[in-house]
Amino acid sequence: MADTTLPVIEGALLKVAGDRGFATARDRLEVMSPQCGFGELGTCCRICYMGPCRIDPFGNGPKTGVCGLTPDAMVARNLLRDTVGGTASHVGHARHVLLTLRDALNGKAPYQIKGVSKVMALAKTFGVPTEGREVNDICRDLVNIALEDFGRQDELPNNWMSKRAPAEEQALWSDLGLMYSNPHNEIETAMHATSMGNDADPLSLMLRVLKMSLIDGWTGLTLCVDLQDILFGVPEIAVTEAAVGVLEENSVNVAAHGHNPVLSEKILEWAEKLEGDAIAAGAERINVVGVCCTGNELSMRHGVKLAAHNSQTELILTTGAVDAMVVDIQCIWPQLAQVAKCFDTAFITTDAMVRIPDAIHIPFEPHHADESAREIVQKAIDAFRRRRGKPVDIPRHKSTAVAGLSVEAIVDLLAKLDAEDPLKPVIDNVANGNIFGFVGVVGCSSIKFRDNAMTEEMVKHLLRQNVLVLTTGCTAHICAQDGLMTSEATYRYCGDGLKAVLEVLGKAAGLDGPLPPVWHMGACVDNSRIVDLMVALAKRLGVKVGQLPAVGSAPELVQEKAVSIGGSFLALGVSCHIAPAPRILGGPMVTKLLTEDLQELTGAVVRVELEPKGAADWMIAHIAGKRAALGI
Numbered sequence: 045m046a047d048t049t050l051p052v053i054e055g056a057l058l059k060v061a062g063d064r065g066f067a068t069a070r071d072r073l074e075v076m077s078p079q080c081g082f083g084e085l086g087t088c089c090r091i092c093y094m095g096p097c098r099i100d101p102f103g104n105g106p107k108t109g110v111c112g113l114t115p116d117a118m119v120a121r122n123l124l125r126d127t128v129g130g131t132a133s134h135v136g137h138a139r140h141v142l143l144t145l146r147d148a149l150n151g152k153a154p155y156q157i158k159g160v161s162k163v164m165a166l167a168k169t170f171g172v173p174t175e176g177r178e179v180n181d182i183c184r185d186l187v188n189i190a191l192e193d194f195g196r197q198d199e200l201p202n203n204w205m206s207k208r209a210p211a212e213e214q215a216l217w218s219d220l221g222l223m224y225s226n227p228h229n230e231i232e233t234a235m236h237a238t239s240m241g242n243d244a245d246p247l248s249l250m251l252r253v254l255k256m257s258l259i260d261g262w263t264g265l266t267l268c269v270d271l272q273d274i275l276f277g278v279p280e281i282a283v284t285e286a287a288v289g290v291l292e293e294n295s296v297n298v299a300a301h302g303h304n305p306v307l308s309e310k311i312l313e314w315a316e317k318l319e320g321d322a323i324a325a326g327a328e329r330i331n332v333v334g335v336c337c338t339g340n341e342l343s344m345r346h347g348v349k350l351a352a353h354n355s356q357t358e359l360i361l362t363t364g365a366v367d368a369m370v371v372d373i374q375c376i377w378p379q380l381a382q383v384a385k386c387f388d389t390a391f392i393t394t395d396a397m398v399r400i401p402d403a404i405h406i407p408f409e410p411h412h413a414d415e416s417a418r419e420i421v422q423k424a425i426d427a428f429r430r431r432r433g434k435p436v437d438i439p440r441h442k443s444t445a446v447a448g449l450s451v452e453a454i455v456d457l458l459a460k461l462d463a464e465d466p467l468k469p470v471i472d473n474v475a476n477g478n479i480f481g482f483v484g485v486v487g488c489s490s491i492k493f494r495d496n497a498m499t500e501e502m503v504k505h506l507l508r509q510n511v512l513v514l515t516t517g518c519t520a521h522i523c524a525q526d527g528l529m530t531s532e533a534t535y536r537y538c539g540d541g542l543k544a545v546l547e548v549l550g551k552a553a554g555l556d557g558p559l560p561p562v563w564h565m566g567a568c569v570d571n572s573r574i575v576d577l578m579v580a581l582a583k584r585l586g587v588k589v590g591q592l593p594a595v596g597s598a599p600e601l602v603q604e605k606a607v608s609i610g611g612s613f614l615a616l617g618v619s620c621h622i623a624p625a626p627r628i629l630g631g632p633m634v635t636k637l638l639t640e641d642l643q644e645l646t647g648a649v650v651r652v653e654l655e656p657k658g659a660a661d662w663m664i665a666h667i668a669g670k671r672a673a674l675g676i
């Protein structure tokens with residue numbers, strides 16, 4: 045029996061949807077099942093019009109595509125295109141934040157620099173002089189360094205990667221030909237290389253996969269998060285709540301969904317400014333709640349409540365209680381507009397790239413951020429006026445959750461134990477086994493894995509073995525909803541060693557009980573925070589990141605972005621558990637490369653485990669191997 049409350053929340057939401065007559069993603073999946081076997085194995089190519097070509101991995105029928113493409117090259121090309129999709133998404137987000145910061149500095153966009161400490165830290169990293177200079181001037185230099193990365197046509201190493209990534213790993217990447225310069229050029233090259241009649245060598249293609257993933261890691265994630273922290277502030281530990289029960293029947297509920305805080309920060313600001321209008325419309329207040337990664341961004345910096353992860357997005361609309369759902373980019377299901385239409389819900393798209401039939405489109409761009417945000421919040425108040433008095437159905441489940449564990453917040457907390465050497469308490473507890481290791485549980489929520497509570501169950505197995513869990517993205521929502529970001533979870537699930545460490549940390553943090561055992565480190569872009577923490581620990585220990593007793597896990601993979609994030613962990617030498625299987629199994633060489641031979645190249649492997657316990661057991665064994673190699 046699953047030791048988790050999540051299926052309860054999921055079940056309650058599905059019941060609401062069912063009672064109100066809505067088909068959901070689960071129904072659509074059922075109609076579609078079984079899904080295409082060629083697609084699952086990666087041996088379907090539709091890159092040119094002699095195809096589509098399909099190769100039966102059991103040897104029945106054609107052994108290559110019409111052009112002669114082998115199954116290994118086919119799966120490698122497809123995988124590369126997945127990572128291009130993921131990387132392009134994050135790099136696009138990062139560039140948008142960069143241009144917003146530039147415009148804010150030029151007085152053309154209504155945003156201020158809230159993360160002065162981040163500006164100073166980055167100035168140090170990039171060798172930007174600070175003595176006697178205004179923060180905005182220092183910041184302008186940082187912006188120019190970032191802009192250079194997007195403009196250069198030489199082959200000099202990318203600024204952000206070469207200054208932010210650890211040196212020893214860079215030497216390895218350089219040997220493997222994985223260093224990059226301008227991310228845009230590389231995205232172009234990868235699309236070119238995978239088009240008909242180009243790269244057909246599986247090994248060459250797989251190295252491109254790693255290179256593309258590094259671009260995701262250092263430009264898509266690290267640069268993006270660094271600049272977001274400059275604009276919106278470095279997250280600090282905050283207590284919030286999670287699950288659908290955070291919706292309030294008598295308030296104007298505004299669900300902010302998507303990824304880019306450039307939008308959601310303004311929505312939050314205008315929700316506060318227009319509270320009076322909401323009260324005049326008969327509401328108690330404006331209740332901004334967060335969905336998916338936008339939810340994570342808002343909870344990390346403002347303690348905003350977390351309403352739903354990706355596979356619950358259509359379900360929370362069926363409660364009838366969401367007055368507006370405002371979205372920007374990525375992971376926005378087109379179905380949302382159809383569900384919203386059945387209620388008074390204003391479903392509002394804001395980005396020119398995300399147009400959805402039947403949505404209200406209010407263009408949001410940083411230069412006119414205030415006007416647009418005001419209009420959006422007003423639409424929510426109007427929708428509330430129409431909804432007032434109509435029945436809503438809000439399942440009451442929710443849990444408290446501690447969020448905001450940026451690396452800076454963690455180091456500040458540790459400094460209360462050892463001001464001289466903040467990481468020492470962690471290192472000591474890793475050495476004595478109180479902390480057996482670390483797992484970054486990241487990525488999406490998938491309806492394919494929700495019924496067996498894959499993420500929660502896996503996490504609980506890890507905690508029992510004293511593994512500290514760091515999480516981001518929709519898996520962070522899952523953990524928060526299940527109460528895994530509470531002190532009680534420490535008592536209930538952790539092994540004695542981990543419990544003892546978290547008790548000390550909880551006290552230092554001024555909490556009533558121990559620090560929770562699952563650390564909310566943010567949105568998917570904030571996986572760079574997990575990497576930063578690992579890099580800092582490795583540096584302090586004098587080892588490579590790949591030698592740490594640490595593993596990555598994407599237990600409910602959905603998005604291409606999670607594929608490229610996983611690739612960036614692999615390039616750093618951090619092994620990854622993944623479920624479901626990536627679409628490589630039709631290519632025996634590629635499969636062997638990722639599950640075994642990569643060990644020789646970067647020190648990491650990929651492991652597919654579809655059951656929570658099997659996944660946890662493999663990770664614990666892997667961590668044990670790393671510990672043994674370190675002699676601890």
Ligand code: XCC
Nearest residue numbers: 337375487488517518568
């Ligand atoms: Fe999307 Fe980021 Fe995945 Fe959730 S975790 S389904 S990517 S919202 Ni990023």
Ligand code: SF4
Nearest residue numbers: 089092095097109111
């Ligand atoms: Fe088929 Fe080759 Fe064209 Fe792909 S590129 S569709 S394998 S002919």
